[in-house]
Every structure is written in structure tokens, then in C-alpha cells.
Amino acid sequence: DAKTTQPPSMDCAEGRAANLPCNHSTISGNEYVYWYRQIHSQGPQYIIHGLKNNETNEMASLIITEDRKSSTLILPHATLRDTAVYYCIVRVDSGGSNYKLTFGKGTLLTVNP
Amino acid sequence: NAGVMQNPRHLVRRRGQEARLRCSPMKGHSHVYWYRQLPEEGLKFMVYLQKENIIDESGMPKERFSAEFPKEGPSILRIQQVVRGDSAAYFCASSPNRVLFSLYEQYFGPGTRLTVT
Numbered sequence: 001d002a003k004t005t006q007p008p009s010m011d012c013a014e015g016r017a018a019n020l021p022c023n024h025s026t027i028s029g030n031e032y033v034y035w036y037r038q039i040h041s042q043g044p045q046y047i048i049h050g051l052k053n054n055e056t057n058e059m060a061s062l063i064i065t066e067d068r069k070s071s072t073l074i075l076p077h078a079t080l081r082d083t084a085v086y087y088c089i090v091r092v093d094s095g096g097s098n099y100k101l102t103f104g105k106g107t108l109l110t111v112n113p
Numbered sequence: 114n115a116g117v118m119q120n121p122r123h124l125v126r127r128r129g130q131e132a133r134l135r136c137s138p139m140k141g142h143s144h145v146y147w148y149r150q151l152p153e154e155g156l157k158f159m160v161y162l163q164k165e166n167i168i169d170e171s172g173m174p175k176e177r178f179s180a181e182f183p184k185e186g187p188s189i190l191r192i193q194q195v196v197r198g199d200s201a202a203y204f205c206a207s208s209p210n211r212v213l214f215s216l217y218e219q220y221f222g223p224g225t226r227l228t229v230t
Contacts, residue, residue, distance in 0.1 A: 043117070043204050043221030044156065087155065099146065099169075099208075101219060103155035 004088045009108040012082075018075040020107050022088030025069040030092050033064060035073045036101070037084040044087065044103070047073065078111045085109075116140065117207050117222035118187075125228045126195045134190040134225045138207030145188040146219060147180060150202040162188060195229045202226050 005023040012018040024033065034049040048055055048062045050071075055062045061074040075082055087106040116139040126132050138145050144163055148156040149172075159172040162182035170180065177195075182188040192199055203226075206219035 041224075043206070043224050045221070046218045099144075099161055099219075100158045100172075101146075101148075101156070101206075102158065103148075105155050 004090060004104055006086075006088055006104065006107045008105065009110070011110050011112055012075075012078045014080060014111055014113050015077055018078040018082065018109055018111070020073040020075075020086050020088075020109060021070065022073070023070045024088070024090050027068050027090050028092070031090045032092070033062065033068075033071050034089040034091065034101075035060070035062065036087045036089065036103070037082075038087070038106070039081075039084040044101075047086075075109075078109075080111050080113060083109060083111045117205060117220050119203075119205050119222035119225050121225060122223060123226050123228070125230060127230055128196055129194050132192040132195050132199070132227055132229075134192075134203050134205075134227070136188040136190070136205030136207075136222060138188070138205075139220055142207035142209050142220075144208045145182050146206045146208075147188075147190050148204045148206065150204065150224075152201070156204060159190075192227075195227070197229045200227055200229045 032049050032051050035047040036044040037047055038044045048057055048060050050062045050064055052064055064071045085106040085108050087103050089101055118137040120135050124132055146161050147159040149159055150156045160180045161169040164182055165184050177193045179191045202224045204221050204224045206221045208219050
């Protein structure tokens with residue numbers, strides 16, 4: 001799986017959009033970008049994933065650059081409960097050992113009142 | 114966390130004792146994964162199991178660690194003769210049948226925090 005690079009920490013004001021960047025310059029054509037988050041003392045929670053097109057669901061939006069070398073997770077209206085470590089992961093769709101999720105150190109997002 | 118259950122949530126063992134961690138996957142899920150999170154680290158894959166089969170144990174330490182997922186009952190991660198370095202959070206995740214889903218999500222349990230004294 002491609003290596004990802006994320007800032008170690010970010011702050012965001014409550015009610016504002018939180019934009020979390022991720023660099024994955026060595027991503028392959030068949031690798032998806034996944035985002036998980038881990039709220040303190042809980043198990044990771046799936047947020048969103050995408051291949052090349054921008055994606056949106058009820059939790060967040062994922063913007064992937066045209067060259068796919070970086071992406072941004074957007075939480076449109078951050079709340080205090082969004083304070084968590086956010087992990088950006090890239091992995092292949094199927095085949096091989098794509099079931100392995102490789103977590104880096106992620107970005108600690110702190111939402112401030 | 115989407116119905117994956119783990120117990121106990123906290124486990125304290127003395128050096129040399131055995132630790133047994135249990136994981137009940139979500140209803141209808143036949144795939145189980147174990148991950149370990151050391152303090153201040155990200156999660157690391159340990160093992161992937163289906164019912165009665167170990168598919169990939171490449172992340173498991175070679176000694177003292179074993180895992181099973183029997184036909185009936187929860188998946189068990191067993192650590193024999195625990196040492197202080199085994200202190201960590203152990204997370205279990207489950208997913209539905211891989212054949213039916215080319216992209217399948219792993220749903221994580223709340224974890225078991227093992228402390229070795």
C-alpha cells in the first residue's frame with residue numbers, strides 16, 4: 001500500500017469546516033483512498049472512501065486531486081464530537097492482501113468551542 | 114461501533130499469565146481481523162480469520178500469540194506468558210462475506226485494553 005503523510009495535529013472552531021489534508025504521492029491506479037477516525041478510547045470508525053472522483057456522504061466530503069497524489073477530507077460543520085484522530089489510508093480494491101488496513105499516526109483534530 | 118462486541122474491555126494480567134480476548138463479529142459477518150495499538154502508535158494488523166480458518170497471520174508475533182475463530186462462538190486472541198510489552202489496546206473488526214463485496218468495510222469493536230503488571 002502507498003504511504004500517506006498527514007499533519008500531526010489541527011485545530012478547528014466549532015461550526016466551521018474542517019479540512020484535513022493527506023499526501024499519497026506514490027498511490028497506484030488501483031488504490032483507493034480511505035478515511036477512518038478514532039475518537040478517544042474507541043475503535044476506528046469508517047468515514048468515506050474514493051478512487052478518483054469526489055465523494056460525499058452524510059459524514060463528510062472527500063476531494064481527490066486530479067493527479068490523485070493528495071486528498072482532503074472535509075467535515076462541513078465541525079462539532080465538538082468530531083474531535084478525534086483521523087487516518088488517511090490507501091489500499092487496493094481487491095486481490096492480494098487488501099484487507100489489511102495500515103494505520104499511520106493520523107491527524108489529531110481538535111474542535112474548539 | 115456497529116455491533117462488534119469485545120470483552121473484556123479492560124484486562125489486567127501479571128507477567129507470565131495468559132490473556133484471552135474475545136470478539137463477537139457483527140451479525141452476518143464471517144470475517145474477523147485483529148489489530149494491536151501500542152501507546153501513541155497507529156493500529157497494526159495482526160491476523161485475519163474466517164470461520165475455522167486462519168487466512169493471514171503475518172502480523173502476529175511468532176511466539177506466545179494465537180488466534181482462532183471457531184464454527185460456534187466468538188473469535189479468541191490468546192496471549193500466553195504475557196510480558197509488559199504486550200500492554201496495548203487490541204481491536205477486533207469484522208466484515209461481510211468477501212466474495213459478495215469487492216470493497217468491504219471493516220467495522221471495529223471498542224477494543225480490549227490489556228495492561229501487564
